[in-house]
Amino acid sequence: xxxxxxxxxxxxxxxxxxxxxxxxxxxxxxxxxxxxxxxxxxxxxxxxxxxxxxxxxxxxxxxxxxxxxxxxxxxxxxxxxxxxxxxxxxxxxxxxxxxxxxxxxxxxxxxxxxxxxxxxxxxxxxxxxxxxxxxxxxxxxxxxxxxxxxxxxxxxxxxxxxxxxxxxxxxxxxxxxxxxxxxxxxxxxxxxxxxxxxxxxxxxxxxxxxxxxxxxxxxxxxxxxxxxxxxxxxxxxxxxxxxxxxxxxxxxxxxxxxxxxxxxxxxxxxxxxxxxxxxxxxxxxxxxxxxxxxxxxxxxxxxxxxxxxxxxxxxxxxxxxxxxxxxxxxxxxxx
Amino acid sequence: xxxxxxxxxxxxxxxxxxxxxxxxxxxxxxxxxxxxxxxxxxxxxxxxxxxxxxxxxxxxxxxxxxxxxxxxxxxxxxxxxxxxxxxxxxxxxxxxxxxxxxxxxxxxxxxxxxxxxxxxxxxxxxxxxxxxxxxxxxxxxxxxxxxxxxxxxxxxxxxxxxxxxxxxxxxxxxxxxxxxxxxxxxxxxxxxxxxxxxxxxxxxxxxxxxxxxxxxxxxxxxxxxxxxxxxxxxxxxxxxxxxxxxxxxxxxxxxxxxxxxxxxxxxxxxxxxxxxxxxxxxxxxxxxxxxxxxxxxxxxxxxxxxxxxxxxxxxxxxxxxxxxxxxxxxxxxxxxxxxx
Ligand SMILES: Cc1ncc(C[n+]2csc(CCOP(=O)(O)OP(=O)(O)O)c2C)c(N)n1
Ligand SMILES: [Mg+2]
Numbered sequence: 235x236x237x238x239x240x241x242x243x244x245x246x247x248x249x250x251x252x253x254x255x256x257x258x259x260x261x262x263x264x265x266x267x268x269x270x271x272x273x274x275x276x277x278x279x280x281x282x283x284x285x286x287x288x289x290x291x292x293x294x295x296x297x298x299x300x301x302x303x304x305x306x307x308x309x310x311x312x313x314x315x316x317x318x319x320x321x322x323x324x325x326x327x328x329x330x331x332x333x334x335x336x337x338x339x340x341x342x343x344x345x346x347x348x349x350x351x352x353x354x355x356x357x358x359x360x361x362x363x364x365x366x367x368x369x370x371x372x373x374x375x376x377x378x379x380x381x382x383x384x385x386x387x388x389x390x391x392x393x394x395x396x397x398x399x400x401x402x403x404x405x406x407x408x409x410x411x412x413x414x415x416x417x418x419x420x421x422x423x424x425x426x427x428x429x430x431x432x433x434x435x436x437x438x439x440x441x442x443x444x445x446x447x448x449x450x451x452x453x454x455x456x457x458x459x460x461x462x463x464x465x466x467x468x469x470x471x472x473x474x475x476x477x478x479x480x481x482x483x484x485x486x487x488x489x490x491x492x493x494x495x496x497x498x499x500x501x502x503x504x505x506x507x508x509x510x511x512x513x514x515x516x517x518x519x520x521x522x523x524x525x526x527x528x529x530x531x532x533x534x535x536x537x538x539x540x541x542x543x544x545x546x547x548x549x550x551x552x553x554x555x556x557x558x559x560x561x562x563x564x565x566x567x568x569x
Numbered sequence: 570x571x572x573x574x575x576x577x578x579x580x581x582x583x584x585x586x587x588x589x590x591x592x593x594x595x596x597x598x599x600x601x602x603x604x605x606x607x608x609x610x611x612x613x614x615x616x617x618x619x620x621x622x623x624x625x626x627x628x629x630x631x632x633x634x635x636x637x638x639x640x641x642x643x644x645x646x647x648x649x650x651x652x653x654x655x656x657x658x659x660x661x662x663x664x665x666x667x668x669x670x671x672x673x674x675x676x677x678x679x680x681x682x683x684x685x686x687x688x689x690x691x692x693x694x695x696x697x698x699x700x701x702x703x704x705x706x707x708x709x710x711x712x713x714x715x716x717x718x719x720x721x722x723x724x725x726x727x728x729x730x731x732x733x734x735x736x737x738x739x740x741x742x743x744x745x746x747x748x749x750x751x752x753x754x755x756x757x758x759x760x761x762x763x764x765x766x767x768x769x770x771x772x773x774x775x776x777x778x779x780x781x782x783x784x785x786x787x788x789x790x791x792x793x794x795x796x797x798x799x800x801x802x803x804x805x806x807x808x809x810x811x812x813x814x815x816x817x818x819x820x821x822x823x824x825x826x827x828x829x830x831x832x833x834x835x836x837x838x839x840x841x842x843x844x845x846x847x848x849x850x851x852x853x854x855x856x857x858x859x860x861x862x863x864x865x866x867x868x869x870x871x872x873x874x875x876x877x878x879x880x881x882x883x884x885x886x887x888x889x890x891x892x893x894x895x896x897x898x899x900x901x902x903x904x905x906x907x908x909x
Binding site: 263266267283285286287289290313314316353354355357410411412413414417419420541544545546547548 | 594596599600601648651652653657659660661662663664665676677678679680709710712713714715740741742743747748749806807808809810811813854
């Protein structure tokens, strides 16, 4: 067991996988520098700096995966996936279905996501809702270093394309690189316990949610930073005698619908905490998941509405906060 | 007179960047603040050729253009501070500055300034005859698909577009030449564009090139490309770790180096030669930063220009003082401090 940040845990998973599997190559802008230890260890043939040509290098990753490599593509931020959306939507996600299951596309896209450090609305989005809507893609969103490690390890043995969302607010490396930049006394609203212990032998399965806290009154469904916010809210609510069950979804496609239904059937109240956009996304999908099972819980969602503002305080208010979660929970407990 | 006005805007831009750096250092500006120090001359010389009818599509490194364009500085600074009364009500921030009055838009998506600029040019062509659009772009961004597509689009639509490509040799930590095939001016030339190739520290050179290209574009002869080499004086953004590593290797570098060396000597992975190449490349990048002109030294474009104009008998010291005073006031007003 070693203590790592979420970002370090992903690095470690990649390093271990690369040392076991020669077919893995790492592609991305600045990776020789950003992943200097991997670059130094695996060399220029396997850790390849790419020009700012996302549509070309993600498209190329698809072709390379079809012909026997296992590319890991790093993006600076998931927001920039927009530039290469065709490779994702029409190629890597479709290949297996189009070829009648004959051809596979083992590409892992590592995409830092989310805001919280005042970089403005083109650098703060989560986008897992819209990406998880695409058939043929697996989407993993760890909230702990252990899950980050375990899910990445599983992704690097998986036969199909996976998008790994790396919540920037949970990776001190990204916060330092993008927000702090040497300004040591700058404070970010980083959840406690963002670092954690990692067991390098443990893989995490896709499509399995984890209950982070048990409770009988309300089910809070969340992921990434939202899980930490929800746990803090649950702790505060416990002193008001409201017992929250906090479920960390971890993986949106495939989604662990069974665990969601089981908890909501028990509590009859459902709160979704999601750093992604509210409309046409994850929170609606979760509502449908319980409705389709014949459940009719009271329902409220704490999501992002509108474009994320640059102003740090407004940004904080736009992203799901502990305060908003507490209000939402109290609201449905009263109704 | 014309050159002096260009210098005035250079000086204003530099003072602006210094003031922004101070605010950023104090934690009053969040996120990735990309300083345009080293590029002031290009921005000042290009904007000197523009009218109020022309528009600008800018990148994440836009400050010098914004300042030289004459956008009132208090709202700009307030925007960087995220204030409600900022240029974009604190919603956009430094990579997303928009001014309708000054026809300026910026984007944090690398390469996106070109298609937007082409659209500005298209609108100008239809709605404001004799107006043109300027699109700023970095050297790294010219590898972006949408940027390359725009080179063709603007050609076949014969758009009044001036692309200003600022080659600072870098895209974040990547030395651009290592990942850019051919030459950037040749790319534009191969589409039939009129191309100017200027030294971003040479005021006559840049100003003449900008004037000639703008004249051509305004005359309806299709797009043109100004290629200018400039130093990236403050790294990719304020607080750039590589710059800190290059300048203070002992205090800031030890951690990074230990990790790299640890990686290079661990078990498994590639052969020795490949690993050594990795390390050598990293050291190369740090070496390159060490050779970048620093503020106030002989190779700083501002210093070069100052000396040249001063030799020609202009009172540059006075211009610098005025710029300092203007920026000092703008910052004080933006912060809501008393101003004497
Ligand atoms: C589509 C996209 N990919 C990646 C990035 C991250 N990024 C921001 S600036 C930058 C480098 C740009 O280099 P260049 O075009 O030379 O401009 P410079 O920063 O040198 O002015 C990169 C890769 C981004 N903002 N957008
Ligand atoms: Mg550059």
